[in-house]
Amino acid sequence: MVNYMLMITAELENLTNLQPQGGCDDPDFAYYFKLKCGNCGELSQKDTTVTLSETVPLPKSKGTTHLVQKCKFCDREGTVLMVPGRGRPLTQEMSESGRFTPLMLLDCRGFEPVEFSFRAGWKAESIEGTKFDDIDLSGKEFAEYDEKGECPVMISNLRATFDVTK
Numbered sequence: 001m002v003n004y005m006l007m008i009t010a011e012l013e014n015l016t017n018l019q020p021q022g023g024c025d026d027p028d029f030a031y032y033f034k035l036k037c038g039n040c041g042e043l044s045q046k047d048t049t050v051t052l053s054e055t056v057p058l059p060k061s062k063g064t065t066h067l068v069q070k071c072k073f074c075d076r077e078g079t080v081l082m083v084p085g086r087g088r089p090l091t092q093e094m095s096e097s098g099r100f101t102p103l104m105l106l107d108c109r110g111f112e113p114v115e116f117s118f119r120a121g122w123k124a125e126s127i128e129g130t131k132f133d134d135i136d137l138s139g140k141e142f143a144e145y146d147e148k149g150e151c152p153v154m155i156s157n158l159r160a161t162f163d164v165t166k
Contacts, residue, residue, distance in 0.1 A: 002107075002108055003165050004105070004113050005105050005165045006102070006103045006106065007102055007163050008158070009090060009094070009160075010090060010095060010159065011154075011155070011156045013155075014153045014154070015132070016091050017125050018089060019087075019090070026052070028053055029052075030051050031049065031082075032047040032049050032119055033162075034113075034115040035048050035078070036112040037073065038110050038111055038112060040071060040074040043114065044069075048067065048069065048080075050106075052084060056068055065079045065080065079108070083105040083106070086102055087105075116162070122134075126149050126151070128148050130149060130153075137158060
C-alpha cells in the first residue's frame with residue numbers, strides 16, 4: 001500500500017481559496033488522472049475517474065474502495081481508495097510563494113496515479129469576497145472580472161503532482 005497526496009498549485013490573480021465546488025471533501029467532485037501499473041509500468045490510455053460518493057466492493061474482501069481496475073497489459077488488479085480530511089484550498093499566499101497545497105489523499109494498491117487532469121467543478125473567491133462558482137479549468141485557465149472589487153481575476157499555470165506520503 002502506498003499513499004499519494006494529490007498536490008496542486010496555480011497562479012491566482014486577485015483570487016484565493018481555489019477548491020472543488022463542495023469543498024475539498026466534496027463527495028461528488030470527480031478526480032481525473034491516469035494510472036501506471038505497479039507491476040509492468042503500463043500507463044492507462046484514458047483518464048480514470050473517482051469520486052468519494054461512489055464505492056465498489058473489494059474483490060475477495062468485505063471492505064469497499066473507490067476503484068478496482070485491471071491493467072490492460074498484464075491483467076494485474078489494483079485499487080484506489082480516497083482518504084478524505086487531508087485537503088486544503090489553495091490560497092493566494094500559497095500561490096504567490098509557488099508552494100503546492102494538498103487536495104486529496106489516495107491509498108493506491110497496484111497502481112500509481114499520474115497526470116492529474118483539471119476539469120470543471122471548482123470554486124474560488126476574489127480578494128474582495130466575490131464568489132466564483134462552477135469554474136471550468138479544463139482549458140488550463142480561468143479569467144473573469146470582479147465587479148464588486150473592480151479588478152480582473154485569473155487562474156493560470158495550473159500544476160499538479162502526486163507526492164508519496166505516510
